[in-house]
Amino acid sequence: MTDGEAKYTEAVVGSPITAAPNDAVMITDLPEGTQVRLRNGNIVEITANPRDGGWIFVKIVENANDPNTVGDEDMAFCVDVIDVVKRA
Amino acid sequence: MTSLIRSYGDRSLRSLVDLDRGLVSREIYVNEDIYKMELEQVFTRAWLFIGHESQVPNPGDFVVSRMGEEEVILVRDRKSHLHVFLNTCRHRGMKVCRYDDGNTLVFTCPFHGWSYDTDGRLVGVPYYDAAYKGDMDKSEWGLPEVAQMSNYYGSIWATWDRSAPSFEDYLGPYADTVRRAFQSSDGEDNGVELFNPVYKWRIPCNWKFPGFSFDGDRAHAAMTHRSINVAAIGPQGDANGGSRAPIRAPFPYSDYEMTTPELGHGGHNAIYEQPGVAPYKDTWFTEPGVDDYFRETRERKREKYKDSYIVGETALIWPNVNIQPHRILLWHPHAPGVTESWRAYPIDRAAPQFVKDAQRRYMMRYGGPCGLTESDDMENWNYASAASVGTVAKRYPYNFIMGAGHAWTDDHAAPGMTLNYEVAEENQRSRLRRWLEFMEAGSWDDIYPVNPVSTARADATKAKSEA
Ligand code: FES
Ligand SMILES: [Fe+2]
Numbered sequence A: 001m002t003d004g005e006a007k008y009t010e011a012v013v014g015s016p017i018t019a020a021p022n023d024a025v026m027i028t029d030l031p032e033g034t035q036v037r038l039r040n041g042n043i044v045e046i047t048a049n050p051r052d053g054g055w056i057f058v059k060i061v062e063n064a065n066d067p068n069t070v071g072d073e074d075m076a077f078c079v080d081v082i083d084v085v086k087r088a
Numbered sequence B: 001m002t003s004l005i006r007s008y009g010d011r012s013l014r015s016l017v018d019l020d021r022g023l024v025s026r027e028i029y030v031n032e033d034i035y036k037m038e039l040e041q042v043f044t045r046a047w048l049f050i051g052h053e054s055q056v057p058n059p060g061d062f063v064v065s066r067m068g069e070e071e072v073i074l075v076r077d078r079k080s081h082l083h084v085f086l087n088t089c090r091h092r093g094m095k096v097c098r099y100d101d102g103n104t105l106v107f108t109c110p111f112h113g114w115s116y117d118t119d120g121r122l123v124g125v126p127y128y129d130a131a132y133k134g135d136m137d138k139s140e141w142g143l144p145e146v147a148q149m150s151n152y153y154g155s156i157w158a159t160w161d162r163s164a165p166s167f168e169d170y171l172g173p174y175a176d177t178v179r180r181a182f183q184s185s186d187g188e189d190n191g192v193e194l195f196n197p198v199y200k201w202r203i204p205c206n207w208k209f210p211g212f213s214f215d216g217d218r219a220h221a222a223m224t225h226r227s228i229n230v231a232a233i234g235p236q237g238d239a240n241g242g243s244r245a246p247i248r249a250p251f252p253y254s255d256y257e258m259t260t261p262e263l264g265h266g267g268h269n270a271i272y273e274q275p276g277v278a279p280y281k282d283t284w285f286t287e288p289g290v291d292d293y294f295r296e297t298r299e300r301k302r303e304k305y306k307d308s309y310i311v312g313e314t315a316l317i318w319p320n321v322n323i324q325p326h327r328i329l330l331w332h333p334h335a336p337g338v339t340e341s342w343r344a345y346p347i348d349r350a351a352p353q354f355v356k357d358a359q360r361r362y363m364m365r366y367g368g369p370c371g372l373t374e375s376d377d378m379e380n381w382n383y384a385s386a387a388s389v390g391t392v393a394k395r396y397p398y399n400f401i402m403g404a405g406h407a408w409t410d411d412h413a414a415p416g417m418t419l420n421y422e423v424a425e426e427n428q429r430s431r432l433r434r435w436l437e438f439m440e441a442g443s444w445d446d447i448y449p450v451n452p453v454s455t456a457r458a459d460a461t462k463a464k465s466e467a
Helices: A003-010 B010-016 B032-041 B130-133 B168-182 B208-212 B218-224 B290-304 B353-366 B373-385 B426-440 B450-464
Strands: A035-040 A041-050 A055-062 A072-078 A079-084 B046-051 B061-067 B070-076 B082-086 B101-104 B106-108 B115-117 B122-124 B149-154 B155-159 B192-194 B199-203 B253-260 B265-272 B316-319 B321-324 B327-337 B338-344 B347-348 B408-410 B414-420
Touching: A035 A055, A041 B327, A055 B414, A072 B122, A079 B122, B010 B155, B010 B426, B032 B218, B032 B327, B032 B426, B046 B061, B046 B070, B046 B130, B046 B192, B082 B149, B082 B155, B122 B208, B149 B168, B155 B168, B168 B253, B168 B265, B168 B316, B168 B321, B168 B414, B199 B373, B208 B327, B218 B373, B253 B426, B265 B414, B265 B426, B290 B353, B353 B373
Parallel strands: none
Antiparallel strands: A035 A041, A035 A079, A041 A055, A055 A072, B046 B155, B061 B070, B061 B101, B070 B082, B106 B115, B115 B122, B149 B155, B192 B347, B199 B338, B253 B265, B253 B414, B265 B316, B316 B321, B321 B327, B327 B338, B408 B414
16 A cells, blocks of 8 residues: 555545545536645646546646746646635 | 358458349348448448537537447547547546537546546546556557548548548549538538537448438339328428429439449439529428528529539448438448437528528428438338348348449549439449448558459440440
């Protein structure tokens, strides 16, 4: 079991092994401009939301480990979105 | 089931299709091995009709279509380029698109969440860094895209075969017919849109029953459509004897079965004895105002084409689509004895809504699963299929003798075409000949520009007609 998966299991009630933790935010209806925190600590802003519940297109707003990436475009997967920090 | 086919390229099929005598074994319409071979030999090679650009006007717009048995997605990417992709995830095969049409930023697979951009690139893989650890290059795992795609005056066609000739070459003498089918009624190129959605339904018959007989079986109409021919479904209501066809002004022409045997296409086509386009004659007596629109567009078309001789207004484009003004008929193979029928209806993009509505109502009365004309046809195809699968029934070949040996060519009036009397089975024989060529061919090199077998036959026919 990897570190990442071990962390997830702590948050899941009644399901010992899963990669779909319950602490993730439902992203389906989050509008563009919303800022969210990812599991790796980064804060990102939603630039486009396909509204498929799986992915959002984002721009990095804060990355403590690598500030050079601020402004980069990326995609974030649903289970990695753990908090809404600023509503659009 | 008896195995008839030992390997691809097996010549034993030839014993089932005797076109010189007009005898064709029922086996080729019912046999599972032959059907599977068709999917490979015909449907991964031929150019197939996918849809129309009007179905996907904006970036992210998509519509699901079919190539053979398989689903494909016609999509306009963010840069507005059109693509045709197989609707299957590269991870474990799930459909990445489960809607008939819509608009999207990405196709996200519902199984494990792989996500594909509208240009087909795999852009999202869950746990990519943590679990794949750099072992997989996403750029190698995009959606499978067709080998060639053609946007032909707004109509979209595709083939899985890189070595297929260009779409225009594939059409040969019928290129002009397909071009005109997507013109608006005033003769402007790429002037139509399709009614959305496309009509789709499944019927219990082999795809070749409708696919090979449409525009090649005029003999059925007098009997099969006897009732609908007087049932007043035409735009003129019960005027003109209640005909299902619109009223047309007289214009001197002769009607023939025409085909390009070396390409497999063919239609019921007129040769006009004078250049130009017939004047408009009112026919929309049941729909006020519609004649005014079409009268005006016809005048513009007449001006544009006053010096042109028009040949070929409808065509069966090999292997499975019939193109007509206002109607596109498609027969997708679904199983040896199941065909998925599609109907798409083009209408002038610039027409006022009441004209579009009137045309749609007429087409609904005419074709599709509840249209009266095609309900007549389906009865025949379906029950003929059912009565052809039996052990004893299969001992008796179908009869395609009508008009065999009586074809001729006319390089002046209809260059590249083989002609026959307007009621013949020339076009069906032509499709069966092309079918045999595709089924036996190892690659496009064997079937284009012409198969030596069909060239020899065409030459023989020509020699006979000149004798
Ligand atoms: S099958 Fe599509 S992500 Fe697994
Ligand atoms: Fe499950």
